[in-house]
Amino acid sequence: xxxxxxxxxxxxxxxxxxxxxxxxxxxxxKRKVLARILEGSWTAxxxxxxxxxxxxxxxxxxxxxxxxxxxxxxRAKDTLIxxxxxxxxxxxxFVLDLSNTMLFSSxxxxxxxxxxxxxxxxxxxxxxxxxxxxxxxxxxxxxxxSMPNIGKExxxxxxxxxxxxxxxxxxxxxxxxxxxxxxxxxxxxxIILVSDFIGMQPxxxxxxxxxxxxxxxxxxxxxxxxxxxxxxxxxxxxxxxxFSQERMYVDxxxxxxxxxxxxxxxxxxxxxxxDAAKAGFIxxxxxxDMLRPIxxxxxxxxxxxxx
Numbered sequence: 001x002x003x004x005x006x007x008x009x010x011x012x013x014x015x016x017x018x019x020x021x022x023x024x025x026x027x028x029x030k031r032k033v034l035a036r037i038l039e040g041s042w043t044a045x046x047x048x049x050x051x052x053x054x055x056x057x058x059x060x061x062x063x064x065x066x067x068x069x070x071x072x073x074x075r076a077k078d079t080l081i082x083x084x085x086x087x088x089x090x091x092x093x094f095v096l097d098l099s100n101t102m103l104f105s106s107x108x109x110x111x112x113x114x115x116x117x118x119x120x121x122x123x124x125x126x127x128x129x130x131x132x133x134x135x136x137x138x139x140x141x142x143x144x145x146s147m148p149n150i151g152k153e154x155x156x157x158x159x160x161x162x163x164x165x166x167x168x169x170x171x172x173x174x175x176x177x178x179x180x181x182x183x184x185x186x187x188x189x190x191i192i193l194v195s196d197f198i199g200m201q202p203x204x205x206x207x208x209x210x211x212x213x214x215x216x217x218x219x220x221x222x223x224x225x226x227x228x229x230x231x232x233x234x235x236x237x238x239x240x241x242x243f244s245q246e247r248m249y250v251d252x253x254x255x256x257x258x259x260x261x262x263x264x265x266x267x268x269x270x271x272x273x274x275d276a277a278k279a280g281f282i283x284x285x286x287x288x289d290m291l292r293p294i295x296x297x298x299x300x301x302x303x304x305x306x307x
Contacts, residue, residue: 011103011165015113018120018159030291031125037298038129056080090131090190091148093181093215094119094158097195099139099172100242106226107286114286115194115222116162121291122192123158127151136184137161138177139170147184171243172199178207182214190216197221197270199243205273212277219274220282220294221267228263228285230256 021027056072059065059079067081096119102112109117123133132148135158144161146154161167172195181191191211197219211217230252231237240247252259267283274281282297284290 011168014116014163014165014168015109016116016163018117018162021117021121022124022155027121027291030295031121031128034122034125034291034295034298035128037295037302038126038131055083057083089150090126091185091187092123092126092131092133092190092192093148093185094123094133094135095177095181095191095193096135096137096162097139097172097193098137098143098168099170099199101172101196101198102222103169104224104226104242105286106224109286111196111222111224111286112168114290115220118220118222118284118290118294119192119194120158120162122294124155127154133158134184135161136177136180137167138172138180140173141176142180143167145180145184148189172201174201174204174207178210181211185215188215190218192218192220194220194222196223196227198227208273208279209277212274212279216279217274217277218280218282219270220284221270222284222286223267224286228267229260 017024056069056076057080059068059073059081063081067083069080069082072080072082096115098112102115103110105111105113107114119135123135126133127150130150132150133154134146134148135144136142137144144164144167146157146161148154149157193208193211208217208219235253236249236251238247239250271281271283280297280301282293284293
């Protein structure tokens with residue numbers, strides 16, 4: 001099979017309002033609501049109910065025998081039991097797709113810009129809740145990354161990486177990203193994968209499964225309205241492949257219904273991949289309020305846990 005060459009798209013300037021949004025009254029209000037939802041029930045939303053392995057101690061009469069670790073006991077030549085403790089904070093790693101397909105817009109902002117603001121505002125809310133935030137920005141490789149951290153340093157580090165035009169464009173390789181995450185994180189964490197999930201490499205579903213088996217995982221799919229529907233006006237439009245930059249004219253009136261049906265089936269399949277992996281999934285359009293779908297998602301998760 002001949003591999004198609006990926007042509008990188010050049011971005012000279014980004015339309016991002018990251019630092020101003022720290023002071024925006026409307027955005028701050030939504031972040032506070034999200035932080036309140038997370039506070040107190042955040043760890044319960046994740047697998048394991050907020051418990052992690054703390055170490056071993058000698059078995060004593062009255063201990064729960066099911067907690068005996070026979071492998072460790074044989075090595076230590078003594079009977080040892082596993083101890084667990086509730087962890088007080090959560091490590092969150094944002095994994096953001098900045099490839100060519102994300103550099104499209106029929107709205108005010110490109111999908112990549114919109115996604116960057118989603119990640120930034122969600123990260124601030126998580127940091128306000130006392131948890132740690134890190135990130136991986138990727139195309140065919142990891143272009144920027146940072147281990148989960150707390151405080152203002154984490155906020156401005158993320159803002160600087162998101163604001164660098166050199167990090168945007170190119171193909172996408174989820175396999176390489178998963179390998180990088182596996183090396184970065186040696187403790188439990190929540191992975192939030194943000195992408196349009198367009199032009200994914202064959203077999204990408206297996207990498208979602210791998211992430212979900214080791215970490216808690218939420219996928220956020222960012223789509224532009226034109227990813228789902230052709231314009232109502234006009235008949236012929238020039239379309240361009242975001243990877244090869246090949247162009248062709250399409251009669252949208254002839255293919256409109258076929259296109260929309262194919263997109264609906266594709267998006268159902270993408271959600272199905274996350275459902276099968278027992279991972280969370282949020283779908284957002286760049287024409288919508290960026291934080292509302294996320295607020296609704298965590299409210300539903302919180303209500304399920306409480307019930």
